[in-house]
Amino acid sequence: MPFPLYAPLPETLERAAELARRYGLELVATPPDAGYWLALTATRLELAAAEGHGAVVADFVEGAARHRREFGGGRGQPVAKAVGLKGGAMPSVVDATAGLGRDAFVLASLGCTVTLIERSPVAAALVDDALLRASSDAGTAPIAARMTLVHADAAEWLLTLAEADRPDVVYLDPMFPDTGKSAAAKKDMKAFQSVIGDDLDADRLLVAAMAVAKKRVVVKRPRLGAPLSGVPRTGELPGKSTRFDLYAPKKPA
Ligand SMILES: C[S@@+](CC[C@H](N)C(=O)[O-])C[C@H]1O[C@@H](n2cnc3c(N)ncnc32)[C@H](O)[C@@H]1O
Incomplete structure (x- = not known):
């Protein structure tokens, strides 16, 4: 099953579609009730979880x-x-x-x-x-x-x-x-x-x-x-x- 990608902001939709295409992710309209998903915020892509934890991010700048x-x-x-x-x-x-x-x-x-x-x-x-x-x-x-x-x-x-x-x-x-x-x-x-x-x-x-x-x-x-x-x-x-x-x-x- 493709991994979910949640991108709620209109300004990130184009980038979300590009990521979904490149990595075979599935764009979803709401975050899943359980498990994990990728979330595209205004500034970065994060791995998020239903049970919550600090965001998992790849970051080379800060x-x-x-x-x-x-x-x-x-x-x-x-x-x-x-x-x-x-x-x-x-x-x-x-x-x-x-x-x-x-x-x-x-x-x-x-x-x-x-x-x-x-x-x-x-x-x-x-x-x-x-x-x-x-x-x-x-x-x-x-x-x-x-x-x-x-x-x-x-x-x-x-x-x-x-x-x-x-x-x-x-x-x-x-x-x-x-x-x-x-x-x-x-x-x-x-x-x-x-x-x-x-x-x-x-x-x-x-x-x-x-x-x-x-x-x-x-x-x-x-x-x-x-x-x-x-x-x-x-x-x-x-x-x-x-x-x-x-x-x-x-x-x-
Ligand atoms: C422990 S992590 C590496 C962490 C990395 N050295 C870093 O500094 O962030 C191992 C990664 O290797 C990837 N991996 C393992 N075997 C692989 C393979 N045959 N081809 C490509 N990626 C692979 C896994 O998907 C995983 O993301």
């Missing part, structure tokens, strides 16, 4: 993204090291699990060209909206210009890439199955998680990523989480709450 852009530790932060940002190196990156685009935005703000692949219509629409807003803000427009969103299953999309389009790095951050220890996870992020579901096919995505990356594949995991299975790691970079597992490409540049 809040945490702004703080990290201004004070985030630049190339010294673990995600930058994980993709190999050192010296003059500026790898091209495919973020094959874009989610709300937070990691991709960090990498793009450090100068990487990032292609974001997202299969969930909900997450893809939220990132589409964040990119639109970031493109019209002077502080983030040059960063947004380095980010391209593709709504597709990355395991399939990666294997369609021509030799000349192979990225240096494929970055993966699959949804980790809920271990029951995530009581601290915020209510809004739990809502996002329950709409998206667990990414139980991440091992298959890793195989596709290794076939395509020229320099390395990076997989973000919870600090104590098990690595993806089936392929030996070539390294790991521990962070405070996360860990970055590194894999060598099957067919280097």
Whole structure:
């Protein structure tokens, strides 16, 4: 069933129709009585829930993204090291699990060209909206210009890439199955998680990523989480709450 999109304001109807067409959403005249829906307000697209929680939004301009852009530790932060940002190196990156685009935005703000692949219509629409807003803000427009969103299953999309389009790095951050220890996870992020579901096919995505990356594949995991299975790691970079597992490409540049 298509995911509902509620856009009550006449001035947002054209944009709502565009989002509905692009991501296969269903425009609804009233918000559903139960469950989740996307709501287009005068200023942004939000994931809303009948039982209520803080709005889930993808945002590159304000809040945490702004703080990290201004004070985030630049190339010294673990995600930058994980993709190999050192010296003059500026790898091209495919973020094959874009989610709300937070990691991709960090990498793009450090100068990487990032292609974001997202299969969930909900997450893809939220990132589409964040990119639109970031493109019209002077502080983030040059960063947004380095980010391209593709709504597709990355395991399939990666294997369609021509030799000349192979990225240096494929970055993966699959949804980790809920271990029951995530009581601290915020209510809004739990809502996002329950709409998206667990990414139980991440091992298959890793195989596709290794076939395509020229320099390395990076997989973000919870600090104590098990690595993806089936392929030996070539390294790991521990962070405070996360860990970055590194894999060598099957067919280097
Ligand atoms: C944990 S979230 C990623 C969060 C992201 N790193 C961020 O910074 O916001 C995982 C996302 O990957 C997406 N995903 C998982 N497997 C995918 C695949 N094969 N192709 C495209 N998207 C995928 C899920 O739909 C989900 O939105």
